[in-house]
Amino acid sequence: EAGVAQSPRYKIIEKRQSVAFWCNPISGHATLYWYQQILGQGPKLLIQFQNNGVVDDSQLPKDRFSAERLKGVDSTLKIQPAKLEDSAVYLCASSALSRGANYGYTFGSGTRLTVV
Amino acid sequence: AQSVTQLGSHVSVSEGALVLLRCNYSSSVPPYLFWYVQYPNQGLQLLLKYTTGATLVKGINGFEAEFKKSETSFHLTKPSAHMSDAAEYFCTVRRGTGGFKTIFGAGTRLFVKA
Numbered sequence: 001e002a003g004v005a006q007s008p009r010y011k012i013i014e015k016r017q018s019v020a021f022w023c024n025p026i027s028g029h030a031t032l033y034w035y036q037q038i039l040g041q042g043p044k045l046l047i048q049f050q051n052n053g054v055v056d057d058s059q060l061p062k063d064r065f066s067a068e069r070l071k072g073v074d075s076t077l078k079i080q081p082a083k084l085e086d087s088a089v090y091l092c093a094s095s096a097l098s099r100g101a102n103y104g105y106t107f108g109s110g111t112r113l114t115v116v
Numbered sequence: 117a118q119s120v121t122q123l124g125s126h127v128s129v130s131e132g133a134l135v136l137l138r139c140n141y142s143s144s145v146p147p148y149l150f151w152y153v154q155y156p157n158q159g160l161q162l163l164l165k166y167t168t169g170a171t172l173v174k175g176i177n178g179f180e181a182e183f184k185k186s187e188t189s190f191h192l193t194k195p196s197a198h199m200s201d202a203a204e205y206f207c208t209v210r211r212g213t214g215g216f217k218t219i220f221g222a223g224t225r226l227f228v229k230a
Binding site: 004006040041042043044045048056091093104105106107108109110 | 158
């Protein structure tokens with residue numbers, strides 16, 4: 001099966017600019033996650049979607065970050081305006097998880113964002 | 117609250133030596149535990165998982181992990197390291213309720229010396 005697709009792979013922007021990342025999960029996976037991975041740290045969940053509804057966005061900095069998952073398939077994550085501390089790898093993952101917790105996630109290759 | 121502690125941010129072994137990456141968790145309910153591997157410039161890949169049943173779990177690439185409830189541990193092992201095992205390894209715990217939130221450890225980078 002095709003994996004989780006993310007684009008772009010790399011992005012360099014200046015602070016206060018905006019940026020958007022795109023994710024296409026594995027076909028049929030109802031659950032989609034966006035993680036932020038700062039260099040030297042483990043991934044931190046930003047937002048979790050179940051189909052096109054938000055399950056958990058408690059750690060999403062909502063003053064600058066937004067995410068949507070239209071039609072329960074593709075998702076976009078946006079940062080506006082970007083700050084230097086937003087430099088990180090943004091990982092998208094999907095899972096067949098619905099009511100069971102024993103499914104692993106499938107991760108995309110990530111988007112490496114550098115804010116200068 | 118659930119948490120994961122990975123002991124040692126860096127581990128170095130010689131090729132052919134035993135690999136042991138340590139993970140301890142805290143959970144108020146029976147946890148679901150996972151190990152992921154991240155190769156340079158790639159996303160994370162599932163190595164193995166523990167949900168219920170047998171406490172010794174075998175994964176891909178010759179890795180295995182043992183769930184020890186009494187020690188709240190889920191250490192990852194491989195009998196003989198290969199150069200291709202050099203990567204970052206993450207232990208994760210998943211809460212079984214409320215959306216199944218996954219908590220990641222800080223990661224352990226494995227170096228393999230020739």
